[in-house]
Amino acid sequence: xxxxxxxxxxxxxxxxxxxxxxxxxxxxxxxxxxxxxxxxxxxxxxxxxxxxxxxxxxxxxxxxxxxxxxxxxxxxxxxxxxxxxxxxxxxxxxxxxxxxxxxxxxxxxxxxxxxxxxxxxxxxxxxxxxxxxxxxxxxxxxxxxxxxxxxxxxxxxxxxxxxxxxxxxxxxxxxxxxxxxxxxxxxxxxxxxxxxxxxxxxxxxxxxxxxxxxxxxxxxxxxxxxxxxxxxxxxxxxxxxxxxxxxxxxxxxxxxxxxxxxxxxxxxxxxxxxxxxxxxxxxxxxxxxxxxxxxxxxxxxxxxxxxxxxxxxxxxxxxxxxxxxxxxxxxxxxxxxxxxxxxxxxxxxxxxxxxxxxxxxxxxxxxxxxxxxxxxxxxxxxxxxxxxxxxxxxxxxxxxxxxxxxxxxxxxxxxxxxxxxxxxxxxxxxxxxxxxxxxxxxxxxxxxxxxxxxxxxxxxxxxxxxxxxxxxxxxxxxxxxxxxxxxxxxxxxxxxxxxxxxxxxxxxxxxxx
Numbered sequence: 230x231x232x233x234x235x236x237x238x239x240x241x242x243x244x245x246x247x248x249x250x251x252x253x254x255x256x257x258x259x260x261x262x263x264x265x266x267x268x269x270x271x272x273x274x275x276x277x278x279x280x281x282x283x284x285x286x287x288x289x290x291x292x293x294x295x296x297x298x299x300x301x302x303x304x305x306x307x308x309x310x311x312x313x314x315x316x317x318x319x320x321x322x323x324x325x326x327x328x329x330x331x332x333x334x335x336x337x338x339x340x341x342x343x344x345x346x347x348x349x350x351x352x353x354x355x356x357x358x359x360x361x362x363x364x365x366x367x368x369x370x371x372x373x374x375x376x377x378x379x380x381x382x383x384x385x386x387x388x389x390x391x392x393x394x395x396x397x398x399x400x401x402x403x404x405x406x407x408x409x410x411x412x413x414x415x416x417x418x419x420x421x422x423x424x425x426x427x428x429x430x431x432x433x434x435x436x437x438x439x440x441x442x443x444x445x446x447x448x449x450x451x452x453x454x455x456x457x458x459x460x461x462x463x464x465x466x467x468x469x470x471x472x473x474x475x476x477x478x479x480x481x482x483x484x485x486x487x488x489x490x491x492x493x494x495x496x497x498x499x500x501x502x503x504x505x506x507x508x509x510x511x512x513x514x515x516x517x518x519x520x521x522x523x524x525x526x527x528x529x530x531x532x533x534x535x536x537x538x539x540x541x542x543x544x545x546x547x548x549x550x551x552x553x554x555x556x557x558x559x560x561x562x563x564x565x566x567x568x569x570x571x572x573x574x575x576x577x578x579x580x581x582x583x584x585x586x587x588x589x590x591x592x593x594x595x596x597x598x599x600x601x602x603x604x605x606x607x608x609x610x611x612x613x614x615x616x617x618x619x620x621x622x623x624x625x626x627x628x629x630x631x632x633x634x635x636x637x638x639x640x641x642x643x644x645x646x647x648x649x650x651x652x653x654x655x656x657x658x659x660x661x662x663x664x665x666x667x668x669x670x671x672x673x674x675x676x677x678x679x680x681x682x683x684x685x686x687x688x689x690x691x692x693x694x695x696x697x698x699x700x701x702x703x704x705x706x707x708x709x710x711x712x713x714x715x716x717x718x719x720x721x722x723x724x725x726x727x728x729x730x731x732x733x734x735x736x737x738x739x740x741x742x
Contacts, residue, residue, distance in 0.1 A: 257403045262501055263567050268410050271494050275486075276354045277416060278497035279347065280361050282482040283339060287369045289475055290328040290335075293467030294321050295380040296518070297460050300601055302384025302445075303519035307526045311444070318377055319451035321460060325374040332370030336363055346483075349490035354416065361420030368424035371431065378434045381445050386519050390441060394433045402426035467600070469609045473616030477589075477642060478507075484623055485632045492632035498563070498571050499579035499636075506551050506583055510544060510590045514597045521601025525660065533598060534662035540594035541672030546720055548587050549680050555583045557687055557705075581636040589615070589643035591673060592650045598661060608654040615646035671722075679720045682711035 266274055298321045305314035340359045344350060350358070379391035405422035412418075438445070478500075485496045517540055524533050555562065559580050563572035592611075599608055619642030626634020655663055686708045690696060696704075 257399045258501055258504070259566070261403050261406065262498060264407060265410065266494070266498070266567050266571060271491075272351050273354065273416065275490065275493035275497070276350060276358050277361075277419065278493060279482060279486050280358055280365060280416070280420070282479070282497075283362060284336075284366045284369050286475065286479060287332045287335070287366060287373070289471050289479075290332050290370070290373060291325070291376065291471070292328070293464040293471055294325055294328075294460060295376045296467060296600060297321065297463045298377055298380035299384040299519060300463070300522050300603065301459070302381055303386070303522040303601075304526055306385060307523050313456075315446040315448075315451050316453050316456040317460065318381055318445055319447050319449065320453060320456035321380070322374050322377045322447050323449065323452045324457065324460065325377060329370045329373040332373060333367060336366030336370060339366070347486045347490065349486075357416035360417035364417070364420040364424040365427075368427040372427055375431045375434050377447065378438045378442075381438070381442055383515065384519055385442065387441070388515070390437050391434075394430055394437060397433065398426055398430035401429060463603055466607075466609045470612045473612030476616030476620040477612075478619075478639065480620065481623065481635050481639065484627050484635050488627035489631035492574065495571060495574035496578055496632045496635070498567055499575040499582055502555060502559075502562070502566075502579055503582040503586060506548065506555070506586045507590065509547060509551050510593050513547065514540065514544065514593055517594065517597050518601040521598045522603075525602040530660055530662045533602070533660065534664070537594055537598055537661055537663065538668055538672050540597075541591070541668060542675060544594050545591055545673055545676035546679070546716075548590055549676055552583050552587045553680060553683050556580050557683060557690075559583075578633060578636045581633070581640055585636070585640040585643040588640070589646045592647050595650060595655070599658070602660050604658070604660055607657065608650070610653055611646050611649040614649050615642045618642040618645045675719050679712055679715040681715065682708035 265277065269277065298317060301317040302314050305311070305317070340362045343359055343362060344352070344355045379394075382388065382390045402423055405426055406419055409418045409422050438447075482493060482496060482500065486493050517536070521533060521536065524536065560572050560576040563576055563579065566572075567575075596608065619638050621638075622641045623635045623638030626636075626638045628634070630637075651665065651669075655665055686704055689704065690701070
């Protein structure tokens, strides 16, 4: 059985591996869009972004099974139950094979209706878009059963293996796409490049499984009805979460495409940067899920409560570290990244989406712990409420105000989400010892206090938009110093300050804790 210290080390190691994946994916995401927006006409890039977004919908056919496999593998390994582990993995593979077939059918139907759904799309792009959608969607559907292998490694807390495969996939995909565009290939050829990179990654996943996890058996004769019932029971509520997530963010670009097609490219650029906020948090807290499954197997509700408090505080600090530069210097970042025209149209959209995701992701640690405990069914009200609110507000906003209205709809939904979590779900959670006042005070307010100087700077820039560049740099420096002082005073707790002080003293510096 893992000790407390070993468990912390595993979380940190896997979170670090996930951050490496995020960094590699981020490099691709940073370099590919500016290349594409400069090489492709705006309408072509809009269509490409739509095709990419629609293929993401195939992830819904996972129904949360990948998360379930990771959780059950971690739980079974903790109890040294290889029969349960292999049964879950084999049954999940069978279920996802059927889901893959359903995905192929869905892609074909979507490609058939694509020009009718997005009637404002230039007719010259219809054929290319359909081919790209079939190739890319088909390859993503093919990868559904293969995702079981990645889930096994995550459950075994060996995240670096699937991370390495994903990094290679992203790099190859970006390289092939750039090659196609430089050779003046169309959307169909770009779709073929993505499809080829995906298939290569599936082969890599197979060889990784055979090399580093051969003890985990995936066989048809190991699949069982009892394991299927466990998976379905776990994923029933998780499937609702996935559907709600599609209403929260997955449909945004499609809604913009139906109501304000000319803004699709700008909204897609805004989403790309906003996703850094989302992916950073999701990547880090993916490492917490198996750890919470281990603590749940030990029935240690107090340690789960302590993990919730510390992870919420760290999560807010990381959210602010990623989000504040995007909000404060969004226009400058977009101008350098994709050019003045895109910055002019996408800055406000991005800023609203960043704030919305900071709000909703503040409760991600709580949701992740519940996933690890297998109690996600008890908190379906929040994603449902957020999803319905988001979809309704986004549709109305798109109809009245275009793309900016869709972003505002996301912001409205985020406040509904945390309200339901805090006021309805937390008081009814029994597996975790939760002190809600302490969670708010130490988990959320401590980090938010650190953001006060930059918040005041942002308010000043809104009130006095013509402030000089020199003054802006001076005030930014003051805000940075103020944030550092507040981080040391309020953001960190005493034991953390002492550890940092000891580290500096060991390096020959004197720091007061």
